[in-house]
Amino acid sequence: MENDREEPIERNRGPLRLPKLRRWTVYYVSLACWTTGALWLIFRYFLRTEGKFGYKAHPLESWWLTLHAGFSFWVIWLFGLLWSIHIVRGWNANWRRWSGGFLTGFAFILTVTGVGLYYLPQNWRAWSSLIHWIVGLATLGIFLIHWLSKSLPKRT
Ligand code: HEM
Structure with missing residues (x-):
C-alpha cells in the first residue's frame, strides 16, 4: 500500500x-550511544596493556561502557x-521505508541483545x-542512508 490517505503526500x-x-536531541544522543560503544571496542581490543598478571584494562574502558549503557537507555526512550x-x-506514507524499516529492526535487535548482555548465560552472552x-x-551506515536519501513517496 503506497499511500491510501485522503490528504496529499506533502501534507502527510x-x-x-x-x-x-x-530532532537534534535524537541525533546527539544516538551519536553518543554509537561513539561510546565504538570507543569501548577500541579500548577493549586495541588499548589493553600487558601487566604483571596478564592483560590490564585501560582506565577509561569501563567508563565508555558505563556511558554507553546510560545513553542506550536514553535512546530507547527517544525511540x-x-x-x-x-x-x-513514515511507514504508512511509504517514506524511506527500506532504510527506516532496517533502522527500526536494528534498534530492536540492539535492545534485545543489549538486555541479553546482562541476563544471558556466559556462552550465549558472547x-x-x-x-x-x-x-x-x-x-x-543505515542511519546515514536513511538521513541522506532524498527519495519521496510515489504518487498513486
Ligand atoms: C538501541 C541502541 C542500543 C542499546 C539499547 C544498547 C544497549 C547496551 C547495553 C545495555 C550494554 C551493556 C552495558 C554494560 O554491560 O554495562 C551494551 C554494551 C555494548 N554496546 Fe550497546 N546498545 C545500543 C547501541 C549500540 C551501538 C550503536 C553500538 C556500536 C557502536 C553498541 C556497542 C556496544 C558494545 C561494544 C558493548 C559492549 C559489549 C560487551 O560487553 O561485550 N551498542 N549496549
Whole structure:
C-alpha cells in the first residue's frame, strides 16, 4: 500500500519531521550511544596493556561502557518518542521505508541483545555481544542512508 490517505503526500510528510530541539536531541544522543560503544571496542581490543598478571584494562574502558549503557537507555526512550509521530507515519506514507524499516529492526535487535548482555548465560552472552556490536556499528551506515536519501513517496 503506497499511500491510501485522503490528504496529499506533502501534507502527510510535514509532521514526520520532529521539532528542531527534539530532532537534534535524537541525533546527539544516538551519536553518543554509537561513539561510546565504538570507543569501548577500541579500548577493549586495541588499548589493553600487558601487566604483571596478564592483560590490564585501560582506565577509561569501563567508563565508555558505563556511558554507553546510560545513553542506550536514553535512546530507547527517544525511540518511544519517535514511534508514533515518525516511524509509524513514515511507514504508512511509504517514506524511506527500506532504510527506516532496517533502522527500526536494528534498534530492536540492539535492545534485545543489549538486555541479553546482562541476563544471558556466559556462552550465549558472547553471541549476544558479537551480534550487538556488529549490528551496532552497521547502524551508523543505515542511519546515514536513511538521513541522506532524498527519495519521496510515489504518487498513486
Ligand atoms: C538501541 C541502541 C542500543 C542499546 C539499547 C544498547 C544497549 C547496551 C547495553 C545495555 C550494554 C551493556 C552495558 C554494560 O554491560 O554495562 C551494551 C554494551 C555494548 N554496546 Fe550497546 N546498545 C545500543 C547501541 C549500540 C551501538 C550503536 C553500538 C556500536 C557502536 C553498541 C556497542 C556496544 C558494545 C561494544 C558493548 C559492549 C559489549 C560487551 O560487553 O561485550 N551498542 N549496549
